[in-house]
Amino acid sequence: MAAAIHAAIERTGVLVAEAGTGTGKTFAYLVPALLAGGKVIVSTGTKTLQDQLYDRDLPAVREALACGTTAALLKGRANYVCLYRMKRAAGEGRLASREEVSQLHRIERFAAMTTTGDRADLADVPEDAPVWAHATSTRDNCLGQECPDYRDCFVMRARRNALAADLVVVNHHLFFADVVLRDEGIAELLPACNTLVFDEAHQLPETARMFFGESVSTTQLTELARDARLELRAAGGASPELDRVATRLDKAARDLRLALGEPGARLAWTQALRLPDFPGALEKLQASLKELERPLAEQAERSEGLASCARRAGGAVAVLARMGESEGQAEVRWVEVYGHAAQLHVTPLSSAELFRRQMMDHPRAWIFTSATLAVGEDFRHFTRELGVPEAETRRWASPFDFAHQALLYVPKGLPLDPNDPAFTQAVIEAALPVLEASGGRAFLLFTTLRALRRAHELLRSRIGFPLLVQGTGSRSELLSRFRTLGNAVLLGSQSFWEGVDVRGEALSVVVIDKLPFAPPDDPVLAARIESIRAQGGNPFTELQLPQAVLQLKQGAGRLIRDETDRGILMLCDPRLVARPYGRRILRSLPPMKLTRRLADVEGFFRDYQSGSQIRHQGALLRRPSGVR
Known part of the structure; x- marks a missing residue:
């Protein structure tokens, strides 16, 4: 497998490689990628594998090869503490509970000590704790270069490290967020990249469809309403009108979620429109969002925070308008219902052509690997879904008996x-x-x-x-x-x-x-x-x-x-x-x-237990003298 990947890198080709459990596929792509030189990006399906690859597998390979290759770990901005939002949350004193206040204090202490700001390094605060929404940023609410904490920003520090590194470990969500939105710093890395490796590549078609589409959630809108009020106060101003329309937007977003019924549903847009309360709730949401957009545009010059809120409102208005357009043959409109939120989507039916365009911009090697890419010996489903029908396909079975x-x-x-x-x-x-x-x-x-x-x-x-x-x-x-x-x-x-x-x-x-x-x-x-x-x-x-x-x-x-x-x-x-x-x-x-x-x-378990006892007895017999 390593030889096939090496050959694909040498010819800047496209290789789809299925490798069963136990083949050591991580080493099989890391070794040739590091030996080939040049800039390498490795993208994983999960942050868990991303951390494992960076913390365990990559150091082992670098030590074995005795190479001086530099490496960096780059995650999406929501994985890093945002100093500006953390300080603002502490100053506002509006957290929902004592537990959240205590957790924010822990985050503040962590931010003062850490060099990375990676929230995965703070085990004291659960990763799903609501307080993280107050101490991290999103593409919507990041102030960019206008932020007063820009020079110390953990996200920017991670991006600078990634630019300087020979090998960068990212994940699929981060890769596509950047390819589509130019938001996560990979756009700066791609032109210099010689080799792109996608591990857990079976997830790519679905992830690509999600990012090549558009969506807006009720959570985004309630956060917009909250941030608009907070940014106005931070800018030293007051606007009763903005306060009123922000409150109306917050209520309209919550009412839209309630109109969709029980959580867990995935509804076609036509199904949602047939629900008794949904069309009216949608109309009120659009009206309140447009109402908020006007005063935000008027106040935008007062601070970058208010300007950011104005852009967010405009983006949400555009997505909601698109939801109301007639459905084209290449896309589908639908609604996903969660416990306390709902998300409205416009999703392409295929990501193949859109992904293929990304591959054409610069000659480089593209390696796709996973334990599950082929149906039997047939890779056509995966290559068709991703738009790489001409790719070389290879399969290595698991070495297990x-x-x-x-x-x-x-x-x-x-x-x-x-x-x-x-x-x-x-x-x-x-x-x-x-x-x-x-x-x-x-x-x-x-x-x-x-x-x-x-x-x-x-x-x-x-x-x-x-x-x-x-x-x-x-x-x-x-x-x-x-x-x-x-x-x-x-x-x-x-x-x-x-x-x-x-x-x-x-x-x-x-x-x-x-x-x-x-x-x-x-x-x-x-x-x-x-x-x-x-x-x-x-x-x-x-x-x-x-x-x-x-x-x-x-x-x-x-x-x-x-x-x-x-x-x-x-x-x-x-x-x-x-x-x-x-x-x-x-x-x-x-x-x-x-x-x-x-x-x-x-019988299988009886034999298994007998074998375990024999192995255990053998281990006892082999114990060194003096060990009891």
């Missing part, structure tokens, strides 16, 4: 239709004897939150193992408890399907309830399906099935993380064996033996 380390179990007797109301209960009944045989130590992964909640109801009084449930703590907290407990059962949905690494005996079973087909009524998917049909294509084979296969590969990949792991992958969807496409899905999974017999699962 799946035939001996793992067993694929597809239980009998489950409802043939996974949408059957009794399906989740049938999954739990089938999983209980497996959990008993494994002694807990399991992930149960669900395709919907509704199924997860139902599984929790069914399991909580029926197992003697610690039960951890997504939503009862942060992902990192739940994983830490899972590893520490050693016999826990964790119920997870989307956020646990990928990017989770639990090695050793703590995880010996992964149960997946259904094939992860995206719901066909999802507004973006529904529009893409209709577009493919209109062009004479087959949306199931071209889009829905490949997406499900890649998602399933991610979920299944949680089980075997190194050469000593052993475990059961339990797939509960009868379509795997009852539908013709099931064979295509099975061929895409690691080469495990398949069984439909519970007795084989129980």
